[in-house]
């Protein structure tokens with residue numbers, strides 16, 4: 001009898017596996033998926049909705065006990081649809097082999113990873129890249145990231161993060177495109193195009209993810225994972241547009257967010273996921289929950305237990321469960337109890353299978369496992385050169401008194417101070433999960449590479465003990481070893497370059513701050529150095545805007561150098577010594593004090609904008625309302641002037657206008673200006689911001705060169721979302737601003 005049973009099993013199994021082959025041979029993708037769906041058991045369907053974190057080094061023996069053994073069994077029984085944090089051709093191939101060759105239907109896994117700003121070779125952190133305003137470079141940066149990650153077996157990235165945020169206390173501002181919806185939307189589109197390319201079945205393109213849906217960047221008090229409580233107008237006009245743009249760019253997946261919105265956890269939010277995303281926006285990809293967010297609905301007080309969480313998440317349209325185990329443990333029960341119709345399960349599974357089909361995984365589950373590509377396409381010189389360009393253009397010159405910058409190459413007796421100047425890891429930022437420590441060019445190496453002599457003093461330790469991805473960074477608040485040496489050396493130096501800022505793990509997920517000054521003893525050191533030498537160039541390497549108010553009042557030159565990735569030091573040196581004329585513009589306002597936060601340029605006017613002689617207007621009694629450095633601000637080694645703004649109505653009925661402005665490079669060096677156009681809708685049925693970015697152009701002008709820039713605006717730029725989520729245009733008076741920063745006063749008004 002046993003022999004017979006075994007024979008039947010073997011024949012069935014071969015038959016089924018042949019099924020996958022037969023399915024792969026079916027011409028139409030839809031047919032393939034429908035045939036597969038019709039063969040799947042409920043366990044196999046739910047399996048596609050399960051994502052596990054990489055749970056063993058698959059180059060080693062299969063796990064023999066505990067949770068990993070159970071997860072391995074789920075691979076073999078076709079109850080896992082995806083894994084994350086597994087990379088490397090050998091690891092991916094071995095894990096894929098278990099599923100494809102041992103499970104009944106052999107449905108391949110999709111391998112996800114946070115390829116946020118590169119994989120092994122890192123470009124600047126996304127907030128820094130955004131300071132370049134260079135959409136072509138940003139797209140190319142994502143394309144390079146896709147090339148590298150796919151060469152290591154990855155086919156899905158959890159990027160771009162498109163959360164708009166106005167709060168530098170939130171550690172994840174480093175991962176986004178800053179405070180503005182227009183710039184953020186344009187950058188979101190560029191990143192999706194870069195990751196996905198125009199052929200998802202190619203072996204060098206990734207499925208991308210729009211995250212975190214939605215309003216995660218509005219976590220109250222900038223405290224990560226905190227409640228987001230925003231108004232309808234902010235939701236429709238600020239939070240949602242970058243996500244909608246990702247759908248329009250054909251993005252494959254969304255990731256929902258940890259926070260509640262209007263008291264509902266995003267993972268369980270039917271309005272966001274079914275009514276809006278899959279309904280009104282007609283999104284045809286799938287939604288993955290963020291790590292454990294389904295389970296976290298219990299802590300939110302929204303689910304009573306994990307089974308209830310499974311029901312709520314699946315009903316709300318969260319298609320794949322990342323590391324909550326809600327679906328693998330309870331979804332079958334919930335379906336059998338009739339709490340979720342099978343149609344919804346089928347819809348989730350269909351969406352997931354479709355993305356695997358688009359990636360070509362049914363045709364060849366091992367297509368991303370090319371050992372030769374891994375050897376030649378990863379961390380090569382071509383990639384390192386590519387990330388240098390965008391790193392240079394991401395640097396923002398904030399102050400340059402008496403043109404102390406650029407430093408002359410024959411400058412003598414330069415002293416570099418600051419542990420971050422020698423740091424080869426912090427410039428990689430906090431999302432360096434695919435890269436390796438100590439692989440960034442440091443500032444010291446960058447200056448060395450220019451063949452320039454200098455002395456170096458560490459100055460002060462930034463952190464104590466070891467730091468890693470999951471634990472708090474312990475800041476040195478007491479050990480002043482190095483102060484004396486630095487101060488003594490500074491007293492005799494002709495020029496001091498101080499490299500201060502944040503450790504790479506002082507921004508990013510789970511790293512919110514209540515203070516925005518230099519961490520630890522750096523500010524004290526800066527002030528003591530300034531007492532013995534006035535010739536200081538301050539380089540700030542941070543993952544977020546910091547409060548630089550004292551430096552702005554006391555230090556002649558300030559450079560915002562973010563965390564610029566693998567070629568950080570070369571980029572910084574090229575700007576400091578004039579090889580690169582800085583052209584970055586801030587994607588986020590820099591506050592004068594943390595008490596002003598959240599602070600952003602596109603604010604509403606309020607009913608008491610002031611100023612007036614009494615106290616009864618919207619202001620602080622101890623601080624200005626204005627940022628230290630506004631959105632869109634950045635200096636150059638040359639000087640640009642705008643003139644002759646004129647506006648023409650090109651189509652009265654369609655409310656289309658053309659705005660021309662002359663731009664001149666008055667200086668004696670070539671440079672790039674990011675020319676910006678803002679509008680103000682003076683009166684509307686919903687109060688509109690005092691300024692809104694609605695256009696920008698990169699003008700590369702030679703010394704003395706002039707040009708005329710033309711911007712075209714239509715209702716899609718002049719309109720807004722009303723509180724029902726409808727995009728509308730209302731006639732009336734518009735003020736049009738043009739300039740090199742959001743604080744430009746150059747404007748003309750027009751009636752439309």
Ligand code: GLC
Nearest residue numbers: 084114158211212290291509
């Ligand atoms: C994290 C992040 C998310 C990331 C995911 C997988 O908690 O919130 O952005 O993609 O887990 O690493």
